[in-house]
Amino acid sequence: MVDKKKDLINQIKREFSQLSKGQKLIAEYIISNYDKAAFMTASKIGQTVGVSESTVVRFANTLGFEGYPQLQRALQEIIKTKLTTVQRVEMGTQYTNEGDIIRKVLRSDMDNINYTLENIDYDVFQKVINEIFLADKIYIVGLRSSTALAEYFGFYLNMILDNVRIVGYGVSDIFEQTLRVTENDLVIGISFPRYSNRTIEALRYIKEQNVKIIGITDTVQSPLNEICNYTLTAKSNMASFVDSLVAPLSLINAIIVAVGMREKDEITEYFNKLENIWERYNIYNNKRGE
Structure with missing residues (x-):
């Protein structure tokens, strides 16, 4: 597994001798306090080490980043698997008001989806769909914040196929719920930082x-990647203490739609029956506002 912290810190150390006096102060601070620097603005770092904000920006440029925000995100990427909830809350100090919050959070989610789209491995995606149809039974494992993703995935996949089981916390332990898994089955594991x-x-x-395992996670550096036969990644950079699951959910939607299109005739008949049941027992409110 690639040690991203070591890569960035080593890069800073390699270029240290070429840095200006002010930039060396920044470098020394980040090397020793990268976990704190990840939540500090360029202005705050400058004040801390006694240099101007523009010096901090030039330092980021020297490392190959377009600006300081890109360097900051790289630092946050390094430590996001180790962040406590309190540290995540500290990330919210970058927001000035509620209007700023909605703009930055939605923009961050859009960036996550765009990154996921640009970096998706279509060959692996196709193989994942094939494995879903080859499996006798499909087990979906997702805990903590990924529980919502697993439940959503299982709910819709179960509408298309009849061999889907959601594994989660409950009366029976995780290992007991997967005790009967065989080589003919497929397990889909979902986990995002903090894993x-x-x-x-x-x-x-x-x-x-x-047993074959499909992983849905954030990067190839995820601990799931070394376990799974196939891994699909979706960017989940957080905007604060709340995990960003927009891109992972979009990826899961794509899997569901791809599976559904292969079973189009069967699910059309199935949904026709469901619609009759829903209407008969008044499951949904069909009234429209006047």
């Missing part, structure tokens, strides 16, 4: 049973 240890442990146990 759930229980999800990783469960997938490692399943891997020992020679």
